[in-house]
Amino acid sequence: MSESPKSKVISIKGLKVACGECSLHDLCLPVGISQSDMERLEHIIKRKRPIQKNDFLFHSGDGLNSLYAIRSGSVKTFSLTDDGQEQILGFHLPGELLGLDAIHDLVHHCSGRALETTSICEVPFEELEDLASQIPGLQQQLFRLMSKELQSDESFMMVLGKKTSEERLSNFLLNLSMRFKQRGFSGSEFNLSMSRNDIANYLGLAVETVSRLFTRFQNAGLIEVNRKLITITDMDGLRALAGAKCKKDEQSASN
Amino acid sequence: MSESPKSKVISIKGLKVACGECSLHDLCLPVGISQSDMERLEHIIKRKRPIQKNDFLFHSGDGLNSLYAIRSGSVKTFSLTDDGQEQILGFHLPGELLGLDAIHDLVHHCSGRALETTSICEVPFEELEDLASQIPGLQQQLFRLMSKELQSDESFMMVLGKKTSEERLSNFLLNLSMRFKQRGFSGSEFNLSMSRNDIANYLGLAVETVSRLFTRFQNAGLIEVNRKLITITDMDGLRALAGAKCKKDEQSASN
DNA sequence: CGCTGCTTTGAACAACTTCAACTTCTGTGG
């Protein structure tokens, strides 16, 4: 496949894969890990050549061989309903680790597919687990990562369970904004790598609804939409939409 | 599976908390762990006196001190939307471990509340983490447990994102049925410890809808409802409802 | 008994979906 990683990890400069140097290193695996431990970790990580838009990173049903960390680009994960339609489970940005849900039974229950040209670090799971048992800091970091994903799943359940279409979309945009910002990109202007269809699917809405919402948000002066490019022009307004809906002001009375 | 592997669990008889003897031990923490390691684990677990219906196990905002394993009874977890309404995130049965989502930042982001009189094993998290770093089998089991929760969250997202009210409720009943069966109870007749309101809330529906569905399911001969007691009389019929909906038979043509 | 809270049922209403048509974009080949 790609270049071999056995090239003595010391000289980080010459190394393609270097977590310590990676701009994402505080999002990704190594946190609070010593230099030498970090090198051991880097040693097991494989850098694969970039995958193209629509390429699969893994398929539902595949055995779990590796976890995948996104270096650049973006990936969607999804599974199929009984009647064969896609349900998108998440959109994943650089610095995120995919495949954690397959640890349970060592089988992927969703598929991962690139939304654009994407480069990936592959982390063989067995070796990672082994290393984690030797490096407490790594174990802890893995626990935290998984827990974080549980948290974000939970907050997403709230979106799907209680929120209106307006709240869902504004929530979605703000979530992306936050994550882009965290990664050093602009939080107020970014490209959506996924289609409207994907957004709708993810949010449990019809494409048409999403489309209408985009124009409604634009007309309301909250965002500017240029095809895939979104500019948030009124962050607070968007936040207001995403949060408490005031459809019942009388709630203060009943409360 | 069920029969104890080796009952030389020392004088477990005298021990209040004995995972090795616990009927839930294959659901809960210890799996593939040596006898002596198991004892170390049991040593850090505290058995608390049963909590009563509506008592809180932990509050949203609390620091994470312990994980909680349910021995008997049931618990709901929920958080509040910005406008103060409850969103139920899950119902938890004996053998399940609560609080994993708080590991990330050591703060609970949801509350846990007993649905009935419930007894709990408290597992101090720091000590557990410490132990996990010494016992690879324990680390692995924790990874698996968290991963399993990720999986079930994902399948629930599918329910909320794509399923109709009928599919949601039948899904819910089948899920409970399966879990009861797994725990040695009847899978076809069980008590709902949660209110209709809670069910509706969890499934993202209105109470009225859930109520109507119960009567509809009963009229269709799928279940029998006696207040909180549910008897599933047509498991396959219920499964059919939960799975692929046939609202479009023409899909075979378009597919 | 007569509360009180939970559940059920009916009827009107709203939000979102579905269907259908049209527009814009993208990439390909002449």
Place this chain on the structure above:
DNA sequence: CCACAGAAGTTGAAGTTGTTCAAAGCAGCG
């Protein structure tokens, strides 16, 4: 460079599912 075909996105109007509102039925409990 333009034409064209297909995909993606937008917009309008009709249709449905599930919600909301209102009220009655029921069990549990002081």
